[in-house]
Amino acid sequence: MDFPILSSLILLPLLGSIFIFFSKSKSNTYLTIKYLALFVSFANFILSLYLWYLFDPSTSEFQFLEEQSWIKGFINYKVGIDGISILFIILTTFITPLCVVSVNSTIKYRLKDFLVAILIMESLMIGVFCSLDLVIFYLFFEGGLIPMFLIIGIWGGDRRVYSAFKFFLYTLLGSVLMLVAIISIYWITGTTDVMYLYNLGIDQKYQYLLWLAFFSSFAVKTPMWPVHTWLPDAHVEAPTAGSVLLAAILLKMAGYGFIRFSIGLFPIASEYFIPLIYILSLIAIIYTSLVALMQEDMKKLIAYSSVAHMGFVTLGIFTFTQQGLEGSIFQMISHGLVSAALFLSVGVIYERMHTRLIANYGGLVSVMPKYAIVLMVFTLGAVGLPGTTGFIGEFLILIGAFKKSFLVAVIASIGVILSAAYMLWLYKRVIFGEIKKNEIKKIADLNKSEIFILSSLVLPIIFFGFYPEPLLNTTEISIENLIEMYNKNLNSILIEK
Amino acid sequence: MINLNFIYSEIFICLAIMILLITGVFKKNSSHLIYNLSILSLFACLALILNFPIDANVELFNNSYKIDYLSSFMKILLILSGIFVLLSSSKYIQIVKINKIEYPILVLSSITGMMVMISSNDLILFYIGLELQSLALYVLASFNRENILSSESGLKYFVLSALSSGLLLYGCSLIYGFSGSTNFNLIAENINMDSYGLTFGIIFIITGLAFKISAVPFHMWAPDVYEGSPTSVTIFFAILPKIAAITVFIRILYVPFLNIIDQWQIIIVFLSIASMLFGSIAAIGQKNLKRLIAYSSISHMGYALAGLSVGTNQGIQSSITYISIYLFMNLAFFSCVFMLRRDDKYFENIEDLSGLSKNHPLLSFSFLIVLFSLAGIPPLVGFFAKFYIFTAVIEQSMYTLAIIGLLSTVVAAFYYLRIIKIIYFDPEKEKYESNHNIGLKISLAFSTLFILFYFIYPSPLIEIIEKINII
Helix, strand or coil: CCCCHHHHHHHHHHHHHHHHHHCCCCCCCCHHHHHHHHHHHHHHHHHHHHHHHHCCCCCCCCEEEEEEEEECCCEEEEEEECHHHHHHHHHHHHHHHHHHHHHHHHCCCCHHHHHHHHHHHHHHHHHHHHECEHHHHHHHHHHCHHHHHHHHHHHCCCCHHHHHHHHHHHHHHHHHHHHHHHHHHHHHHCCCEHHHHHHHCCCHHHHHHHHHHHHHHHHHHCCCCCCCCHHHHHHHHCCHHHHHHHHHHHHHHHHHHHHHHHHHHCHHHHHHCHHHHHHHHHHHHHHHHHHHHCCCEHHHHHHHHHHHHHHHHHHHHCCCCHHHHHHHHHHHHHHHHHHHHHHHHHHHHHHHHCCCEHHHCCCHHHHCHHHHHHHHHHHHHHHCCCCCHHHHHHHHHHHHHHHHCHHHHHHHHHHHHHHHHHHHHHHHHHHCCCCCCHHHHCCCCCCHHHHHHHHHHHHHHHHHHHCCHHHHHHHHHHHHHHHHHHHHHHHHHHHHC | CCCHHHHHHHHHHHHHHHHHHHHHHHCCCCHHHHHHHHHHHHHHHHHHHHHCCCCCCEEECCCCEEECHHHHHHHHHHHHHHHHHHHHHHHHHHHCCCCCCHHHHHHHHHHHHHHHHHHECEHHHHHHHHHHHHHHHHHHHCCCCCCHHHHHHHHHHHHHHHHHHHHHHHHHHHHHHHHCCCEHHHHHHHCCCCCHHHHHHHHHHHHHHHHHCCCCCCCCHHHHHHHHCCHHHHHHHHHHHHHHHHHHHHHHHHCCCHHHHHHHHHHHHHHHHHHHHHHHHHHHHCCEHHHHHHHHHHHHHHHHHHHHCCCCHHHHHHHHHHHHHHHHHHHHHHHHHHCCEECCEECCEHHHHCCHHHHCHHHHHHHHHHHHHHHCCCCCHHHHHHHHHHHHHHHCCCHHHHHHHHHHHHHHHHHHHHHHHHHHCCCCCCCCCCCCCHHHHHHHHHHHHHHHHHHHCCHHHHHHHHCCCCC
16 A cells, blocks of 8 residues: 555644644743644645646546545545645645744733644645535635634734624635535435546436535635625735635635536536636635725725635636636646735734834835845736736636627626736735835845745745746646546537537 | 243343442432442443354244344443433532442442343333333433522423323323234234324324424423433433434334334424424524533434434434444533533533633643534545435435425534634633543543544444334
8 A cells, every 4th residue: 555645735734733632831932843844734735735746637537546444335545636626735735834924913911822733724624625526625625714714813913803793704605505515416326535536427317516515615705706705804904824825725615616517517507607606706806806995994895805816716617628727727726825925924013013004105116126026926917917926827818708709708807907906906015105104214124034924935936937837737637537527417408408 | 941041131220220229328428429339330241241142033022022123222322321311420429429228329320220121022011111111310400409490390390291191091002902912922913003002002102202302292200300310311311312212213114003104103203303303493593502402412312313213224324324323423512511610519500611622722622523423524534424424314205304304404503503603713711621520531532533433434333223123
């Protein structure tokens, strides 16, 4: 038997968190704990890179399969990855060490508990991306609520209680219907194993309701308009590392879920509900971009821009074209990097000025030149300038959309312009202009750990912006296979008619 | 010749009660000794049950007393929880000064009554068992004589329980009249589908049993009795009578009346939905932890009933799984509540938990685990309890029940989250003592670890319960 690399990826942070939970640390600096957490998360990152190295992109089969009887005769613990999931795992393991480093300046109290929560989050998120059984997936998907609730509630801002409750109840409400659907699938087909279900297919008459049940969960998590309102609240109140995890990875769980489950299991219903997705996505792109233009709080602005960007992702997924799907995955990875970077950047100046209101800033370029440079890269990444990852994702999605419907693509293109407007305007108001306040004159530029965090985000954003091949190659075959399967399913229905 | 081997445990516990009573009367200041001896005799009783083949299937005393896998399993569950309840509350009864010799003896007699209920295969025997456990419970509820709330709760429980027993007895007599027998097997043979009298009889019996597990609309007593009784009795109320009553529910509904499932299924579904919704919504405004857990137990019984309403073995098994898991969650919750002590005073308001996590990280972590588990959030054990129930419910395509049930978990999540918010997000207020007796620590550690790590290997519990086949 091979080395169970996926289970190790899931278990390593969990073990680390147990160690940290029981370790006694008297001093206020928590130095050992921090290094332990950093070591664990970094080791996990190395392990995931090794996984990528071993990964064979020339096949669409699931790889690194592990199967273990869990509830006897009912559910098996089954994990495995294909070209779609591996990138999300690497994104997760890449973002987590950055979060751990960022706690240096952002978390002032109960650091130990915070690191435990972050590491448990990492375990659960990796679990989501590699589970190949619906019940196991649900377990990881929902389990993430507990640490995230605590992260927002304990270390959050002034309205943290309201936001934490809103986040928890919204997501739980969305997911319970998915649980009903999962159990129904078990009784309809006799298994919850995704690989079997792909081959077996689900009877057409059940697909519509099941699709809607899954949709209710993913739509809340994505988040799609009109159930996106928890996101700005959660983002604004969460501590920096919490916002980063939320934006970079938690939102991607829904996009991943759409690709893996909605399309994979219910192709006919997915085709049927395309208009619904397009309309909601377009509203998300246009409406939330306009809302983002009006925001006075930086974090809220980025949160609304996340909703708009995720609108692109759902649009791309449901074009069912090679370009659209690849673009969606690329856009999710890109958004994971860019939004994480933007939240970290906001965190940097928030720690110095203790305000997130845009109006309180201005003229930072003369006192924080290094900060101005990195923020420029991230802003352009969010806008989707060629040469950053954002461009490739949006470009591919728009190509896919043009293939499907001209009108949809034109409306979505307006969103690109709007995103340039709100991001550049934000940059202008914060970085340029005159220094209005005396406190800003005294503000210090980036320190070493901040430079480390932000530059390690600048590199992939630019690198993959110029050279997207490695990412696209990894996903290509799996997506081809997915679309082939999808079309086969649709054709078989047409023939029956 | 009746084979008495199979009821050694019942005989033993009766003898133990008498010997302990005599010891208590003749030996001065022996309450502590008797308390420990009762725990020991429960252990011995457990050993006696385990001593015999658990999959035996015999009917004794003219088929009125049934020993089968279901009864043995439920008795083990019952006695285990009895042991944990006594272990966790020994310090409490000393501090509240209710450590009289009668206390453990009443607990034992109530457990005896429940054992008879669990094994009964006859309406009369079932009623005798029920009354034995209830009589002991009336006294236990009002055991703290100096406290006016405790007396009130005892009286309230007595009056309402007598009423429900009356209804139950009326139902029994109706069934006897229309079927000609009190034995479950004979009733099943002679049952006549069309007689309204029989339906009324079933309704009355269900009413009486619903009262015992405090299902809506027969729940009125629960919040007051839970709040008024000493906490050591509340934990007893919250766990043991429910194990017994659910077993009787299974026996009565699925042995004599299985053929007329269409007559009672809708009633159970209604009780289930009403309990789930009412319990979840009414708990939101509560300020007292015991009162809150009363409402929460109402909604939890709703889920157990949902499993019973299905009418399949799967449903029964899921219901039993639910009860077994519910037992550990309640045990953990009350063990946490027992730890809120300072200067010989116990705290039981939700506000007293404010900022607990600053000074008591482990205790608050246990609270966190228990509350998320009660809310049914994966990967904690509470999720699996609900998962099995809804698996059984959806198998029979009862989607309305499943969706209402799952939506009410979202409502319920709100009030559990509120407690977590008070523990973790609010400023610190009280500091409690941290020296607790070993029994309390054991029961808290055991139940919390069970809740936390059940997900790693869930098979054994399922495999044990899967052997229960009633239909």
